[in-house]
Amino acid sequence: MARTLIITNDFPPRPGGIQAFVHALALRRPPGSVVVYCSSPARRPGARGWRDPEAFDLRQPFPVIRERTSVLLPTPGVLRRARSIARLEECDSVLFGAAAPLGLLAGGLRRTGARRIVALTHGHEAGWAALPGGRELLRRIGEQTDVLTYLGEYTRTRLARALTPEAAARMRHLAPGVDVDRFRRGAGGAWVRERYGLGNRPVVVCVSRLVPRKGQDTLLRAWPRVLAEVPEAALLIVGGGPYRSRLERLAQELGVDRSVRFTGSVPWEELPAHYDAGDVFAMPCRTRNGGLDVEGLGIVYLEASATGLPVVAGDSGGAPDAVEEGETGHVVDGTRPGPTARAVVRLLRDPSAAREMGERGRAWVEKEWSWDRAAARLGELLEG
Structure with a gap:
């Protein structure tokens, strides 16, 4: 079975829209086809709304491998760990929960054998596209990945200006969904x-x-x-x-x-x-x-x-x-x-x-x- 390595800083129990988006996509992949490599939320036991990541991870229908850091960056160490996980778990595709900045790891993962690399984009990448340094970073990510997704026409237009014509042509629409069984009238x-x-x-x-x-x-x-x-x-x-x-x-x-x-x-x-x-x-x-x-x-x-x-x-x-x-x-x-x-x-x-x-x-x-x-x-x- 084809397996996908999801690499992300945005994953529950950390709250937020991107976190919910990435988690929902992971849950809906075929059983046995997903491995998640992510950062860890800051430890705040006792704080209202805080959830133990270890307990959360054990309830997931896929392996979750966390670094003991609140932010993953595209460093040599993170790349080595990601490549090791991809080899051990026999992952042939990669999904970045957010293209910037972790999408810079794409080239190294390609050399490990990833045949398909997809990176999600959100609002912050549209902001990066307005900065000279951010545009260069997004251009490099676009060249190294197979697909950059976009949420809507606004983000597509902003991002396309930062990409090569070839990378812009490979962009594809992917927006989150809503669990209408959870979000409904009479939900409490x-x-x-x-x-x-x-x-x-x-x-x-x-x-x-x-x-x-x-x-x-x-x-x-x-x-x-x-x-x-x-x-x-x-x-x-x-x-x-x-x-x-x-x-x-x-x-x-x-x-x-x-x-x-x-x-x-x-x-x-x-x-x-x-x-x-x-x-x-x-x-x-x-x-x-x-x-x-x-x-x-x-x-x-x-x-x-x-x-x-x-x-x-x-x-x-x-x-x-x-x-x-x-x-x-x-x-x-x-x-x-x-x-x-x-x-x-x-x-x-x-x-x-x-x-x-x-x-x-x-x-x-x-x-x-x-x-x-x-x-x-x-x-x-x-x-x-």
Whole structure:
């Protein structure tokens, strides 16, 4: 049987959209056909949302080999280990969970006997394509791999400018799917509302890492206007990250902290329930640092749609690809609070229209964003 070595820094129990993407693809490969070589999450036993990687790895239907470092880099030592694993596990193809920077190992793995090498790209590679050094790195990766994938037209266009014409012609579309059996109405939102004292209030939920690009600060700045129109509304901000203390201070400065709940990081298995606690999903992401910090797609919008929520998305990068404007949600300028406030108020003040939008979103995800489709596409790319 053909076997694939997945090399990645983005793998659970570390949380995040790329991690979930890579893990879901691995789970859907044929039994016995996958080996994962990855880094280890920082040890934070006792922290909320922290999961023991050893216990996680033992539950996987494939071997997971971790380095005792939080980041794998394309060093000679990592290459030697990857080549050794590929030989011992008889892997004839390689999948990089993210092309940059580990895709630089492709040439060395080719010499070990890898006949097919595929590298996934996300938002950060689109940012690298804007830098001279990053463009050179991506060009080298494109020359050494058989296929670079892209999430949508935005990322394809940005990446193609950094590649040789030959490598650009080999690019292929591969976007994540959504597990519609997990993300659905009735997934446990009632107990989340009870935990945070939300009762029957209208709830806007935002699920993401707390970093500036995601736009939780824009959402908070919009919140006084929302409360002026819908005084009983509550905002549930789900996720952890370095921006939390700044966001909590901002909520206090704006005088809205009584209506805002910060959950911190939550376990992966509890995420569907947190979506289900909301009536509207909003994450007004925005592009930062001159295009270097950009949203590749925004799987959270699709998970929210699968749960039956209308979504308010920012206009960063490929995020609009995850929304059908006016049908499943609205795309707004994530740099300004006004558009976000108006979109959220419109949805909260017309619950019937919001529910219909959420139902259309659910149907769209079921039709266009299935994991079976993504897994079949990956199989084709690995087979060549």
